[in-house]
Amino acid sequence: MTRYTDVAPRDLEPRCREAVAAGARMQFVYAWYPDGSRALDDTQPMEQTPTAELRYIVHAAGEHAPQIWRCRPGAQPVPSLAPIAPLLSWHEREVTDLCGLKFKDQPQPGPKVLLPGAKAARPPLLPGPPAPLTYVREPYILPEIAGAAPDVQLLPFGPVRAGVVESAHFSFYYIGEAILHYHPQLFFKHRGMEKRFEGLPPPLGAVLAERVSGVGSVAHSLAYCQALEAAAQCEVPPRAAWLRVLLAELERLYNHLHYLGHLCHTTTLKVGDAEGHYLEELAKQINCRATGSRFLRSLICPGGLRREPGLEGLAEPLARLRAEFDGYAAMLESSTTHLDRLITTGVLGKQLAFDQGATGPVERASGIDRDPRRDQPYGAYRELPPRVAVRDGCDARARQQVRIEEIEHSIELIGRVLEGLPDGASRAECRPAPGSEGLGWAESPRGSVYYAVHLDARGRLARVKVKSPSFSNWRVFAHTVHGTNMMDYAINEASFGLTIAGCDR
Amino acid sequence: MANKSVPLWTLYGLKQGKATVPWPAGERASQQGFLGMPRFDPGKCAEGCRECVDACLPGAITLQSGGEARLSVDYGRCIVCQLCVEACPTGAFAASSDWAFGARHREDLVWSRAVASADGTALAGEIRRVFGRSLHIRHVDAGSCNGCESELQALGNPLYNLHRLGIFFTPSPRFADLLLVTGPVTYALREPLEAAYAAMPEPRFVMAVGTCAVSGGSNGGGYSCANGLEGLLPVDLYLPGCPPNPAAIIHALLMLVGRMPQRVRGGRIAEGSERA
Numbered sequence: 001m002t003r004y005t006d007v008a009p010r011d012l013e014p015r016c017r018e019a020v021a022a023g024a025r026m027q028f029v030y031a032w033y034p035d036g037s038r039a040l041d042d043t044q045p046m047e048q049t050p051t052a053e054l055r056y057i058v059h060a061a062g063e064h065a066p067q068i069w070r071c072r073p074g075a076q077p078v079p080s081l082a083p084i085a086p087l088l089s090w091h092e093r094e095v096t097d098l099c100g101l102k103f104k105d106q107p108q109p110g111p112k113v114l115l116p117g118a119k120a121a122r123p124p125l126l127p128g129p130p131a132p133l134t135y136v137r138e139p140y141i142l143p144e145i146a147g148a149a150p151d152v153q154l155l156p157f158g159p160v161r162a163g164v165v166e167s168a169h170f171s172f173y174y175i176g177e178a179i180l181h182y183h184p185q186l187f188f189k190h191r192g193m194e195k196r197f198e199g200l201p202p203p204l205g206a207v208l209a210e211r212v213s214g215v216g217s218v219a220h221s222l223a224y225c226q227a228l229e230a231a232a233q234c235e236v237p238p239r240a241a242w243l244r245v246l247l248a249e250l251e252r253l254y255n256h257l258h259y260l261g262h263l264c265h266t267t268t269l270k271v272g273d274a275e276g277h278y279l280e281e282l283a284k285q286i287n288c289r290a291t292g293s294r295f296l297r298s299l300i301c302p303g304g305l306r307r308e309p310g311l312e313g314l315a316e317p318l319a320r321l322r323a324e325f326d327g328y329a330a331m332l333e334s335s336t337t338h339l340d341r342l343i344t345t346g347v348l349g350k351q352l353a354f355d356q357g358a359t360g361p362v363e364r365a366s367g368i369d370r371d372p373r374r375d376q377p378y379g380a381y382r383e384l385p386p387r388v389a390v391r392d393g394c395d396a397r398a399r400q401q402v403r404i405e406e407i408e409h410s411i412e413l414i415g416r417v418l419e420g421l422p423d424g425a426s427r428a429e430c431r432p433a434p435g436s437e438g439l440g441w442a443e444s445p446r447g448s449v450y451y452a453v454h455l456d457a458r459g460r461l462a463r464v465k466v467k468s469p470s471f472s473n474w475r476v477f478a479h480t481v482h483g484t485n486m487m488d489y490a491i492n493e494a495s496f497g498l499t500i501a502g503c504d505r
Numbered sequence: 506m507a508n509k510s511v512p513l514w515t516l517y518g519l520k521q522g523k524a525t526v527p528w529p530a531g532e533r534a535s536q537q538g539f540l541g542m543p544r545f546d547p548g549k550c551a552e553g554c555r556e557c558v559d560a561c562l563p564g565a566i567t568l569q570s571g572g573e574a575r576l577s578v579d580y581g582r583c584i585v586c587q588l589c590v591e592a593c594p595t596g597a598f599a600a601s602s603d604w605a606f607g608a609r610h611r612e613d614l615v616w617s618r619a620v621a622s623a624d625g626t627a628l629a630g631e632i633r634r635v636f637g638r639s640l641h642i643r644h645v646d647a648g649s650c651n652g653c654e655s656e657l658q659a660l661g662n663p664l665y666n667l668h669r670l671g672i673f674f675t676p677s678p679r680f681a682d683l684l685l686v687t688g689p690v691t692y693a694l695r696e697p698l699e700a701a702y703a704a705m706p707e708p709r710f711v712m713a714v715g716t717c718a719v720s721g722g723s724n725g726g727g728y729s730c731a732n733g734l735e736g737l738l739p740v741d742l743y744l745p746g747c748p749p750n751p752a753a754i755i756h757a758l759l760m761l762v763g764r765m766p767q768r769v770r771g772g773r774i775a776e777g778s779e780r781a
Contacts (some may be wrong), residue, residue: 115693120728130728135692160645160697162676164657167646167694188693189648192729204562207586211723214652214748258655261662271518277662278524284659285535292540292600294750295652298587306591310538331517501651 002230002439007056007069009076015069016056016081023061025354026085029092030055031099032454032463034072036127050127052101054078055452057439057467064376066439073101080106087357090475091467098125098194110141113187113504127462130195140185142171151175159188166500174486182481182489186474189504197464202228202302202432202453205461209451210297212466213502215258218244218251219444220451221300224464226378226440227453228302231432240304240426241380246417247296247309248442249410254283255445256403256410257325259497260332263400266490267341275328279321286317303430315418322411329404342397346480346492349394358476359469360447361406362496365399367392372443384416396495403497434459444469446497468502524663528670529765532752535664539750541604542583543590544773545616547574549597560592563716563723573618580606580772581614581719584747605768607744607757614719614743616772633763635708636682638671640762643681643705647698648688648730652748653715657687659751672758678704683761689717689725689733702738710741710761714754719745 007015016026033050056069071078080103082089092103093112100123114120117138121131145152158169169185193212197205209224210217222244229236236244261276284294290309291299299305332338348358353366363370371388373381389405391398432438437454447469456462477496481489526535557566558576565582566589568575589598608614646654660667667673675681678701690698702711713734716722721732722745734740744757759765768774 118692124728132728133692137696159694160701164644164654164661164674165646166649166651166654167697188697189646189688189691190693190729191648191689191691191724192727193724195727196724200562201559204560204588207562207584207588208723210586211584211650211652211747214650215655217652258658269514271514274518274663275521277659278521278664281659281662281664285537288536288750289538292538292587293585294539295655295748297747298540298585306587327517331514335514499651501649504648 002065003067005067005069007071009071009073009078012069012071012081013079013084016084019058019060020085025059026081026088027057027059027066027448027450028467029057029081029088029095030452030465031095031101031125032465033125033127036462052099054095054101056081057450057452059376066376068439077104078102079104082107086355087472087475090471099123100126113190115185115187116140124192124195125463127198130192140169140171140183142183143173143181145173152180158185168500172486172489177485177487179481179484179486179489182478184474184478186500187504189500191505193505194464194466197461200461202455202459202461205453205464206301207298209466210295212505213468213470213499214295215255215499216251216444216446216449216468216502217295217297218247218300219442219449220466220468222248222379223440223442223449223451224453225300225302225430226442227438227451228432228440229430229438230440231436231438231453231455232302232430234303234428234430236304236379237425237428238380238422239424240428242384242417242421243305243309243426244300245380245384246414247291247299249413249417250283250287250290251296252410252445253407253414254280254287255497256407257283259403259494260328260400263342263396263491263494264332264338266494267338269335269338272328272332272335272338279325279328282317282321286314286321290314301427304425304427306427308426311418311421315415318411318414325407329407332400332404339397341488341491342400342495343395345396345488346399346484346495347395348476348480350392352479353394353476356476356479357472358447359472360443360445361389361399361402362447362473362476364388364390365402366394372441372448376441378441380417384413386413396491399495399497432459446470446499446502447472466505468505470499470502471505473498474503525666525669526664528755532756536602536604536750536752539602539604540585540587540600541602541746542580542585542606543587543598544601544603545574545576545578546597546599547576549595550575551595551597554594556592556594557589557598560588562586562588563720574616578616578772579614579720580616580769581611581743581745582716582722583745584716584722586747603774604746604750604753605756605774606746606749606753607742607760608767608769609742611740611743613767613770614745614772619771632761636762637764640672640683640758641675641681642672642683642685643675643678643701644685644687645694645698645701646687647694647718648691648724649715649717650724653687653717656748656751656754657685657714660754665751665755667755670755670759678702679706681705681709683710683712684738685712685714686718686734686738687715689721690731690737692729695731695737699737711738712742712744712757712761713740714744714757715749716745716747719743722747
């Protein structure tokens with residue numbers, strides 16, 4: 001069970017220091033307005049602006065369930081915990097941008113999820129109708145260059161870039177081939193997704209969660225529904241729990257195949273590029289035949305599944321895919337021209353990966369043996385513990401290896417689901433009580449997704465917080481670019497397998 | 506390990522054979538099982554019921570008075586979530602595989618008993634002469650969930666192999682004939698989107714791909730988004746879908762250049778047109 005602890009602002013730093021020293025991972029922090037749902041109710045006028053409450057989600061080493069620290073600062077200053085747990089830095093700045101709550105001694109002050117020059121008349125996440133942002137473009141926050149300044153060139157790139165890619169703006173300070181400093185300006189795609197949940201009846205939130213990060217639809221709706229199921233203390237029928245594992249692993253499969261094709265694209269391995277994307281297409285067609293959606297959407301709902309996927313005829317194309325993949329993987333792992341570009345590219349050390357919050361295949365390729373499916377098991381992963389792929393190469397090669405192995409594990413897991421699938425209902429009643437709350441998580445193809453859900457007095461959604469894996473990994477990624485070279489950049493970026501929609505939300 | 510990778514890959518590629526499906530003959534085979542826009546049958550719609558209206562997140566289904574039916578159904582807002590099909594007690598909404606929802610006029614996406622628009626074939630003839638064998642696209646992501654990008658990227662895979670149809674993505678808007686927009690248009694991407702459009706030579710076309718770009722869908726409005734291209738750019742072709750599948754995107758592109766007919770009229774695949 002999730003443990004709740006009230007923490008006074010002055011106790012945050014010592015507690016955090018103690019937890020981090022004991023190997024805990026500070027997952028994220030968010031703010032919500034416990035009295036906010038009254039603001040939505042016209043019959044009760046608000047005398048004053050509701051006050052925000054902070055929630056710190058902490059995973060102690062070796063513990064299954066997370067701890068949640070509650071902190072109601074009121075008028076007291078809240079210390080930034082980023083100097084102790086650096087990965088919290090972006091989360092704190094997001095709280096400042098969207099909830100108006102400031103942190104004392106934030107090491108990197110300044111807007112984060114709102115672009116410089118974007119102004120909100122009221123904090124966007126304050127309950128009530130949203131006021132559109134006003135925006136006058138301002139320069140991005142970039143370091144000053146001293147010393148050999150005339151030799152240093154600045155390459156701005158984006159937000160509209162070549163090819164069919166997501167929008168973001170990158171600044172490279174470089175001399176010749178050498179990158180001195182790299183700054184990704186993300187959040188052009190910030191759509192205010194968390195705000196959109198406000199006021200919705202809980203079942204509709206699952207449809208919205210599928211549209212936060214399209215290629216992570218299953219993981220997002222799963223984490224969302226598990227948060228609601230925790231709030232309602234409802235038990236998902238075994239059959240639905242097993243089928244959810246099937247969906248989550250099918251999602252990992254097509255994403256990882258896409259990843260390998262794209263990685264080959266950046267190392268200019270043309271046949272590998274075509275083959276990876278071809279296998280991804282086969283996987284998406286398998287998804288489509290089984291669920292009606294190439295992105296496995298419209299099945300997961302609070303309490304289980306809306307309908308059963310079509311399982312007949314699934315095993316045979318998967319076996320063919322597996323056979324073709326084995327040959328492809330063997331080719332990738334023996335192609336020296338390809339491997340030469342990956343080995344020692346984008347090095348992310350184990351300590352850095354942990355401190356900055358790397359998640360998913362990225363952290364597992366840096367030697368961190370962590371996977372919520374095994375370590376904080378949810379749903380049917382309790383009965384179907386996955387094998388976890390870990391490498392300590394810390395480079396793009398290791399990240400490829402982890403993904404290749406995860407594809408094999410996913411296909412095995414799907415096989416285990418198909419063999420042992422229990423009979424029975426695939427949906428249970430899930431009615432979270434008004435005023436209840438819950439936390440849910442899932443391991444997406446890119447790492448851990450968290451949803452924190454709060455319901456209002458009418459049983460509608462009051463606040464939904466989304467922690468996406470790409471938000472975590474984009475923060476980490478920049479550290480692997482400083483001091484490298486231009487030729488390796490695209491390969492390094494592909495080896496991280498990032499999405500921007502998930503990060504920007 | 507010897508450096509044997511390059512020749513082996515060539516052999517490997519040749520051994521895989523040809524994956525590309527013939528077009529349009531292969532379009533249906535590649536999308537087996539696909540759940541598209543639910544079909545609306547107003548004859549089955551029950552008086553006093555509003556189950557589907559409450560289940561529709563993007564507000565594509567609304568009650569109306571004085572229209573042809575009790576409900577106004579706007580497929581330009583539909584995110585294909587199938588909740589209306591599950592909510593409807595009388596079967597007025599039925600699941601279908603209809604995905605070829607590319608339309609030249611926005612009103613063609615709204616359910617209507619009568620076919621609303623002229624089909625614009627005269628215009629299409631001229632477009633076909635100029636662009637029918639070579640169309641260059643500049644894609645701009647204006648805040649998508651990445652689902653549409655995933656399907657646009659799929660157009661380059663060996664199965665769809667878009668190049669063989671004479672259609673290419675180009676990095677520079679200055680070489681582009683078509684601006685293909687995804688996403689509901691965030692406050693931060695509005696200016697870059699307009700700059701890309703301004704940089705294109707005339708004649709130029711705009712295509713809204715995905716329900717977000719068509720109308721905002723479930724992700725439009727709010728504190729940081731517009732409602733897709735509504736009121737921002739003149740749109741030549743609307744393709745709702747969440748996301749539209751690669752076959753739907755190819756159909757819409759070929760339709761734009763006059764190589765395929767429009768299939769949707771009055772919010773449904775018109776009878777007599779080639780079934781999707």
